[in-house]
Amino acid sequence: MAKKVALLQGNTACAFGALYAGCNFFGGYPITPSTEVAEVLSEELPKIGGKFIQMEDEIAAMASVIGASLTGQKALTATSGPGVSLKQELIGYACIAEVPCVIINVMRGGPSTGMPTGPGQSDVQQAKWGTHGDHAAIALVPASVQEIFSETVRAFNLAEKYRMPVQVLYDEIVGHMRERIEFPEPGELEVINRTEPTVSPEDYKPFDPSFGDVPPLAAFGSDYRFHVTGLNKAADGFPTTKANLVDDEQRRQIRKVDGNQPDIELNEEYLTEDAEVIIFAYGSTSRSARYAVNELRKEGIKVGLFRPITLWPFPEKRVAELAKQAKAIIVPELNLGQMILEVERVAKGTCNIVGINRVDGEPINPGQIIDQVKEVK
Amino acid sequence: MAQRYEIRFSGAGGQGLITAGIILAEAASINEGKHAVQSQSYGPEARGGASKSEVIISDEPIDYPKATVVDACLAMTQESADKYANGIKPGGVLLIDADFVKTVPAGEFKVVKIPIMRTAKEEVGREIVANVVALGAMIALTDVVSREAGLKAVLAKVPEAFLDLNEKAYSVGFEKVKEALDA
Amino acid sequence: MAYDYESHIRPGKLPHIWCPGCGHGIVMKGMIRAFDACGLKKENTAIVSGIGCASRMNGYMDYNTLHTAHGRAAAFATGVKMAKPEMDVIVVGGDGDGTAIGGNHFIHACRRNINMTYIILNNMIYGMTGGQFSPCTPTGDKASTTVYGNPDPTFDIAKLAIGAGATFVARGTAFHAAQIDKLIAEGIKHNGLAVIEILDDCPTTYGRRNKFRSVVDMMKRLKDIAVPVAAAAKMTPEQLEGKVLTGILHKEERPEYTEQYAQVISRAKGA
Numbered sequence: 001m002a003k004k005v006a007l008l009q010g011n012t013a014c015a016f017g018a019l020y021a022g023c024n025f026f027g028g029y030p031i032t033p034s035t036e037v038a039e040v041l042s043e044e045l046p047k048i049g050g051k052f053i054q055m056e057d058e059i060a061a062m063a064s065v066i067g068a069s070l071t072g073q074k075a076l077t078a079t080s081g082p083g084v085s086l087k088q089e090l091i092g093y094a095c096i097a098e099v100p101c102v103i104i105n106v107m108r109g110g111p112s113t114g115m116p117t118g119p120g121q122s123d124v125q126q127a128k129w130g131t132h133g134d135h136a137a138i139a140l141v142p143a144s145v146q147e148i149f150s151e152t153v154r155a156f157n158l159a160e161k162y163r164m165p166v167q168v169l170y171d172e173i174v175g176h177m178r179e180r181i182e183f184p185e186p187g188e189l190e191v192i193n194r195t196e197p198t199v200s201p202e203d204y205k206p207f208d209p210s211f212g213d214v215p216p217l218a219a220f221g222s223d224y225r226f227h228v229t230g231l232n233k234a235a236d237g238f239p240t241t242k243a244n245l246v247d248d249e250q251r252r253q254i255r256k257v258d259g260n261q262p263d264i265e266l267n268e269e270y271l272t273e274d275a276e277v278i279i280f281a282y283g284s285t286s287r288s289a290r291y292a293v294n295e296l297r298k299e300g301i302k303v304g305l306f307r308p309i310t311l312w313p314f315p316e317k318r319v320a321e322l323a324k325q326a327k328a329i330i331v332p333e334l335n336l337g338q339m340i341l342e343v344e345r346v347a348k349g350t351c352n353i354v355g356i357n358r359v360d361g362e363p364i365n366p367g368q369i370i371d372q373v374k375e376v377k
Numbered sequence: 378m379a380q381r382y383e384i385r386f387s388g389a390g391g392q393g394l395i396t397a398g399i400i401l402a403e404a405a406s407i408n409e410g411k412h413a414v415q416s417q418s419y420g421p422e423a424r425g426g427a428s429k430s431e432v433i434i435s436d437e438p439i440d441y442p443k444a445t446v447v448d449a450c451l452a453m454t455q456e457s458a459d460k461y462a463n464g465i466k467p468g469g470v471l472l473i474d475a476d477f478v479k480t481v482p483a484g485e486f487k488v489v490k491i492p493i494m495r496t497a498k499e500e501v502g503r504e505i506v507a508n509v510v511a512l513g514a515m516i517a518l519t520d521v522v523s524r525e526a527g528l529k530a531v532l533a534k535v536p537e538a539f540l541d542l543n544e545k546a547y548s549v550g551f552e553k554v555k556e557a558l559d560a
Numbered sequence: 561m562a563y564d565y566e567s568h569i570r571p572g573k574l575p576h577i578w579c580p581g582c583g584h585g586i587v588m589k590g591m592i593r594a595f596d597a598c599g600l601k602k603e604n605t606a607i608v609s610g611i612g613c614a615s616r617m618n619g620y621m622d623y624n625t626l627h628t629a630h631g632r633a634a635a636f637a638t639g640v641k642m643a644k645p646e647m648d649v650i651v652v653g654g655d656g657d658g659t660a661i662g663g664n665h666f667i668h669a670c671r672r673n674i675n676m677t678y679i680i681l682n683n684m685i686y687g688m689t690g691g692q693f694s695p696c697t698p699t700g701d702k703a704s705t706t707v708y709g710n711p712d713p714t715f716d717i718a719k720l721a722i723g724a725g726a727t728f729v730a731r732g733t734a735f736h737a738a739q740i741d742k743l744i745a746e747g748i749k750h751n752g753l754a755v756i757e758i759l760d761d762c763p764t765t766y767g768r769r770n771k772f773r774s775v776v777d778m779m780k781r782l783k784d785i786a787v788p789v790a791a792a793a794k795m796t797p798e799q800l801e802g803k804v805l806t807g808i809l810h811k812e813e814r815p816e817y818t819e820q821y822a823q824v825i826s827r828a829k830g831a
Contacts, residue, residue, distance in 0.1 A: 046828035056668035060635035067639025180406035291440035
């Protein structure tokens with residue numbers, strides 16, 4: 001049977017991806033350019049008995065998502081840069097309390113109110129470092145409507161598997177444009193649910209490291225009852241200031257991601273094998289880069305595209321390899337140079353690294369990239 | 378049509394041009410299995426004043442999702458003609474509502490003039506379907522999708538009570554261009 | 561026979577962090593009696609708190625307990641209740657947590673009339689951080705950040721809750737310990753957002769700056785200012801000067817939020 005196809009906006013695809021992943025709770029607050037995610041889910045969630053709530057502010061939206069997740073629901077919120085800034089407090093809470101949830105950030109210009117209807121990629125470092133304190137981060141950066149669907153599913157999977165908040169970042173261009181999407185059949189994409197405890201309620205500890213770096217999470221309202229706090233805590237979930245326990249817990253939470261990077265990392269490479277110039281590009285900018293690669297290859301220029309789909313954790317190993325292979329890496333971004341810092345960090349001076357940056361509300365067009373490749377070649 | 382083909386619909390906010398763009402993209406991507414990307418102006422820009430909707434159609438996957446220099450452009454108003462009818466490819470085509478665009482932008486492209494709003498009002502019976510008249514005209518003009526694929530997409534989009542009205546609007550728009558080209 | 565509070569307390573979690581003379585423990589005991597009276601099941605109950613001395617309470621209580629971020633308890637609790645309406649959800653916290661940093665969440669929980677019980681311990685000060693003035697510190701009083709006297713007007717929490725749409729509002733004091741459980745139990749039984757304000761004392765950071773020589777003086781103050789609503793009805797405005805009303809201050813029936821959303825679900829499924 002032919003698959004169901006539709007012409008969908010990126011934000012609509014995100015909502016349907018969430019539903020495919022089993023999302024049954026959305027807490028949000030209106031903000032351009034992400035609002036369509038909320039609009040679609042306000043209509044679709046109650047049809048399946050799920051819950052949609054529009055909260056009084058961005059912080060409350062994040063709080064409701066964490067609260068709902070602790071009852072065992074798959075919970076989502078969607079916002080844009082100003083909203084993510086407000087949510088940082090509770091993104092940190094979800095990190096330390098290890099509560100699975102997904103945050104969509106449809107990026108616009110900034111700082112502050114910036115340019116609500118213009119695209120930007122200026123929140124990519126915020127996704128890693130936005131909340132205070134050391135913490136692991138997972139951030140995914142889809143580049144097409146179809147990929148927004150599948151990466152939203154993967155975001156839920158990673159959130160549930162690693163018991164942590166996962167951010168999906170795409171810019172206004174991909175969020176608002178419409179493309180053809182093929183809806184995956186049920187079962188076609190993997191859907192992961194969180195690991196629930198198997199021990200008796202009396203023996204349950206919500207952060208028990210004897211079950212590995214990702215301890216099972218019970219649900220409020222089940223046979224288990226437990227304590228959750230934003231304070232540094234011991235394995236039993238209760239606050240502690242004992243140095244060794246605090247240290248163990250902090251390191252375990254980082255290790256959840258660092259120790260599982262091959263499972264979390266996802267990249268796409270296009271004509272990189274013989275490339276002398278590599279374009280490192282993500283999100284909508286990678287589409288301009290791919291266009292540029294095709295044009296430049298017609299002229300015989302050996303150029304390729306490296307496109308991270310998982311932006312955090314950063315694909316250190318592969319970027320380091322490409323830096324050794326290439327004469328130059330070009331990093332086009334709709335910001336004034338954010339991920340280029342990571343590329344430079346891992347390249348360790350082994351090749352020339354050049355940024356193309358734009359923050360005027362317009363996309364980086366293929367011509368800009370073509371010109372830059374010719375200049376460094 | 379291996380190359381990308383870019384079409385811009387522009388006019389006043391509220392004239393239904395975003396919908397026209399979406400229908401064209403659906404005709405191409407769902408009814409004809411091509412690749413299509415539709416994007417549009419947002420925010421205050423999209424309400425009143427000049428608004429635009431752009432569609433890129435290609436047999437190949439579409440990388441850069443924004444219009445570069447468009448192959449075809451529709452301008453329903455003078456303001457939209459002034460603002461959006463600039464980046465048209467040499468050899469491209471500009472379709473204008475003859476009653477509203479009095480100063481025609483200059484360029485190396487063909488200009489086709491049709492009284493779109495008047496046609497919708499007088500020949501179809503409702504001004505509100507001017508966007509579908511324009512869509513029919515654009516498809517006739519560009520041949521970017523088949524007449525049938527376009528009609529099918531129109532009929533899939535509109536409420537049942539308005540099927541006849543929209544079919545008529547589409548056909549009248551399509552025929553108007555054929556007449557203008559044959560003349 | 562002594563009341564069995566211990567079965568509601570997590571083994572090994574006492575002693576608590578509260579100072580000698582703090583009334584929070586009195587309120588906690590009242591809560592426990594109320595939970596018993598209402599037959600709350602430990603597994604089916606979530607106690608959600610923010611940050612501050614009062615918000616530490618749920619850590620001692622053997623229920624599902626969610627100690628959240630400063631001010632955010634009502635918003636977390638709304639997520640819990642919305643996701644699992646069959647759970648009993650209790651919010652507990654202080655006056656600074658609930659009416660300053662959490663003021664927006666507080667009024668919107670009231671407005672939604674979501675079926676939760678919000679117990680707010682009003683000791684008129686930020687105790688945990690060392691006695692800075694809160695929105696409930698009386699004008700003119702001393703705090704560590706109002707050494708020349710507090711220039712700020714105060715919130716009347718009960719009026720704020722009523723104005724925001726809470727459908728059950730009551731007030732008690734830590735001195736009137738025997739009334740606390742009754743007010744809380746009425747709040748739990750009420751189908752909608754219930755606010756129970758308990759006037760409390762903070763001898764450490766409020767009392768010593770404001771000429772209360774002892775905990776007894778502070779408790780006497782609570783005794784002196786409290787006037788039951790029935791008694792107040794027979795008093796003149798002059799007699800009520802400086803007094804606060806206690807008891808059930810407001811009760812009305814209005815559609816409850818999760819029940820309203822259940823109707824949204826049936827409409828969506830029928831659509």
